[in-house]
Amino acid sequence: MLMNREQIMEVIPHRDPFLLIDEVEEMEEGKSITAIKHVSEKEYYFAGHFPQEKVMPGVLIIEALAQAGAVAILSMPEHRGKIAYFGGIKEARFRQKVVPGDTLRLHVELDRLRSSSGKGEATAYLGDKVACKCEITFAIG
Numbered sequence: 191m192l193m194n195r196e197q198i199m200e201v202i203p204h205r206d207p208f209l210l211i212d213e214v215e216e217m218e219e220g221k222s223i224t225a226i227k228h229v230s231e232k233e234y235y236f237a238g239h240f241p242q243e244k245v246m247p248g249v250l251i252i253e254a255l256a257q258a259g260a261v262a263i264l265s266m267p268e269h270r271g272k273i274a275y276f277g278g279i280k281e282a283r284f285r286q287k288v289v290p291g292d293t294l295r296l297h298v299e300l301d302r303l304r305s306s307s308g309k310g311e312a313t314a315y316l317g318d319k320v321a322c323k324c325e326i327t328f329a330i331g
Contacts, residue, residue: 191213191214191215192213192214192215192216192217193213193214193217193261194212194213195209195211195212195213197214198211198213198214198261201260201261201264201265201270202257202260202261202264202273202274203273204257207233207234208253209257210227210250210253210254210257211225211226211227211254211257211258211261211296212225212226212227212228213225213226214226214258214261215295217261217262217265218262219262219265219266220262220263220265220266220300220303221262221299221300222262222297222298222299222300223258223259223261223262223296223297223298224258224295224296224297225254225257225258225261225295225296226293226294226295226296227254227293227294227296228293228294229246229288229289229290229291229292229293229294230290231244231290231291233246233290235247235250236290244289244290245287245288245289246287246288246289246292248282248284248322251284251288251294251314251321251322252279252282252312252322252324252326254294254296254314255296255298255312255313255314255322255324255326256274256276256312256326256328258296258297258298258312259274259298259300259308259310259312259326259328260274260328262298262300263300263303263308263328263330268305269330272330272331273330273331274308274328274329274330275328275329275330275331276326276327276328276329277307277326277327277328277329278326278327279324279325279326279327280324280325280326280327281323281324281325282322282323282324283322283323283324284321284322285319285320285321285322285323286316286319286320286321286322287321288314288316288321292316293316294314294315294316294321295314295315295316296312296313296314296315297312297313297314297315298310298311298312298313298326299311299312305330306329306330306331307327307328307329307330308327308328308330309325309326309327309328310325310326310327310328311323311325312324312325312326
């Protein structure tokens with residue numbers, strides 16, 4: 191593990207219950223990141239999102255991917271202390287249900303990073319299967 195939750199919270203401003211990444215496995219600042227989200231039965235959203243069949247909301251999978259990308263961007267010396275805002279989502283596709291007990295591997299490849307914005311290809315995996323794939327853009331402020 192490269193970073194734990196406490197170290198992640200030193201980089202991005204998210205806190206419980208909205209911090210959606212638990213650890214960082216690999217990172218090349220400003221280029222790529224692989225983070226982990228352990229999906230617990232106790233997640234707040236399971237109480238109301240299909241309580242008869244608990245499924246992690248797709249929008250929160252994308253948010254977890256964005257938080258991972260934000261860690262990769264905001265770990266760069268020139269962006270420390272800033273916030274990476276969501277700028278857009280394109281081509282989001284969901285391929286697997288994410289349920290309690292699952293471990294999401296969140297991978298973001300940043301393919302365009304400028305001083306005030308960035309773009310990346312984001313993929314969430316369950317094992318070796320793609321759960322979600324999208325393109326995300328960031329505004330850095």
